Amino acid sequence: MNFSVDGEFYPLGSCTMKYNPKICDAVSALPGLCNLHPARLEDGSSQSECVKRVLAELEEWLCQLCGMDGFALSPAAGAHGEFAGCLIIRKYHHANGETGRSEMLIPDSAHGTNPASAKAAGFDVITVKTGSDGCVDIDDLRAKAGSRTAGMMTTNPNTLGLFERRVEDITKTVHSAGGLMYYDGANLNAIVGIASPGAMGFDLCHVNLHKTFAVPHGGGGPGAGPVGVSKKLIDFLPGTLYSRPQPAKSIGRVMAFGGNIGALVRAHTYIASMGLSGLQRAARDAVISANYIRTSLKDLYPSPVSEIPCAHETLLSSARLKKERGITAMLVAKGLIEKGIHPPTVYFPLLVPEALLIEPTETESRETIDGFIRAMREIAAMDGESLGRLPTNTSVRRPDEALAARSPVLKE
Numbered sequence: 076m077n078f079s080v081d082g083e084f085y086p087l088g089s090c091t092m093k094y095n096p097k098i099c100d101a102v103s104a105l106p107g108l109c110n111l112h113p114a115r116l117e118d119g120s121s122q123s124e125c126v127k128r129v130l131a132e133l134e135e136w137l138c139q140l141c142g143m144d145g146f147a148l149s150p151a152a153g154a155h156g157e158f159a160g161c162l163i164i165r166k167y168h169h170a171n172g173e174t175g176r177s178e179m180l181i182p183d184s185a186h187g188t189n190p191a192s193a194k195a196a197g198f199d200v201i202t203v204k205t206g207s208d209g210c211v212d213i214d215d216l217r218a219k220a221g222s223r224t225a226g227m228m229t230t231n232p233n234t235l236g237l238f239e240r241r242v243e244d245i246t247k248t249v250h251s252a253g254g255l256m257y258y259d260g261a262n263l264n265a266i267v268g269i270a271s272p273g274a275m276g277f278d279l280c281h282v283n284l285h286k287t288f289a290v291p292h293g294g295g296g297p298g299a300g301p302v303g304v305s306k307k308l309i310d311f312l313p314g315t316l317y318s319r320p321q322p323a324k325s326i327g328r329v330m331a332f333g334g335n336i337g338a339l340v341r342a343h344t345y346i347a348s349m350g351l352s353g354l355q356r357a358a359r360d361a362v363i364s365a366n367y368i369r370t371s372l373k374d375l376y377p378s379p380v381s382e383i384p385c386a387h388e389t390l391l392s393s394a395r396l397k398k399e400r401g402i403t404a405m406l407v408a409k410g411l412i413e414k415g416i417h418p419p420t421v422y423f424p425l426l427v428p429e430a431l432l433i434e435p436t437e438t439e440s441r442e443t444i445d446g447f448i449r450a451m452r453e454i455a456a457m458d459g460e461s462l463g464r465l466p467t468n469t470s471v472r473r474p475d476e477a478l479a480a481r482s483p484v485l486k487e
Contacts, residue, residue, distance in 0.1 A: 088388045088432025091264045091286035099289045099341040111333035117197040118257040131318035132277040133343045142273020143303035147312040154188040156281025156300030161196030162326045163311045180227035184234040184424045209235045220252035230259040232386035246276030265273040268354035289345035290338045295333035321426045360437035361387040371448045375455040388434035392434035401459025402427040410454040413466040
């Protein structure tokens with residue numbers, strides 16, 4: 076069944092599912108863009124040169140917003156950008172003769188793509204604990220950072236929806252050990268135009284254009300996950316670059332033709348139409364929306380961090396409701412489906428029992444958010460047995476999610 080961010084509420088925490096302005100789609104569908112064969116980008120025609128100027132401008136804008144010195148637009152997704160970033164880290168250390176730096180530090184609250192990307196790039200993953208305040212345990216980080224550390228991958232705000240207030244201590248610790256700091260751009264929507272990874276001390280980052288800059292999210296693509304770097308890493312960027320010569324020590328191409336042009340043009344249109352003040356307003360509105368939900372529901376869905384002001388997403392929990400009336404996070408999700416609301420992310424982050432990670436974004440109205448809060452309070456007043464019969468309004472009512480994940484039927 077179709078479910079659209081244009082027509083319904085989609086509060087999927089950690090994924091930033093928000094409305095995409097239709098002007099971005101219209102510009103990307105202009106005949107001169109959508110009919111341009113990728114191979115023609117290098118033919119020197121006025122049409123190709125125009126497109127290259129647009130992409131070069133996007134590289135420069137992303138540099139300014141992220142505090143980086145160079146950007147490559149070619150990675151085709153967030154995880155693809157992570158993988159490219161990990162390859163950059165590896166090649167940087169090898170170029171400096173430090174082939175023994177084989178460990179990547181990753182918080183236990185991180186997105187699953189972080190350890191996967193690091194492992195795929197040949198690193199050993201070292202898990203860093205989360206402290207009682209919901210942020211990186213600095214003492215544990217200091218104990219694990221050392222001569223084998225290649226870098227650390229994290230995001231800020233983190234996956235519990237909290238701003239890492241000691242981020243400078245984190246970056247200082249990793250840099251003192253000789254490692255590089257990698258910023259996962261999944262949560263950039265909370266700070267864009269207000270703070271930057273570069274200002275926090277990160278050496279490189281990727282940006283999920285589908286989460287922050289109006290590129291449609293989901294559906295299998297095409298996507299875009301540009302990777303940005305500080306000055307000392309520019310020579311390792313993957314080709315193709317549009318605002319500077321090809322780097323001398325590049326990790327090589329990570330995608331043919333330099334990226335998904337339609338997605339990149341959408342992001343350019345969005346940034347151009349919003350301007351810096353518009354991007355800042357969007358980030359602030361996203362944070363306000365999340366904190367409004369947090370304060371409205373923390374009495375019924377308390378979590379270890381629900382009393383702490385959050386960023387663009389709030390982490391709640393149905394653990395108390397489960398103990399009192401058998402209402403699990405999964406039952407809350409089923410109840411929301413019955414009410415025509417897409418469920419938030421459930422059971423993630425893994426370190427919080429019965430987790431409900433909720434991200435309203437800046438594009439939802441006060442009326443929509445109030446309707447969600449009302450629905451969550453109505454569900455909390457029910458019992459587990461009643462919720463267990465929901466949803467009743469879908470073509471498939473109660474699939475076995477565990478069986479579907481372990482034994483997927485991908486064709487008839």
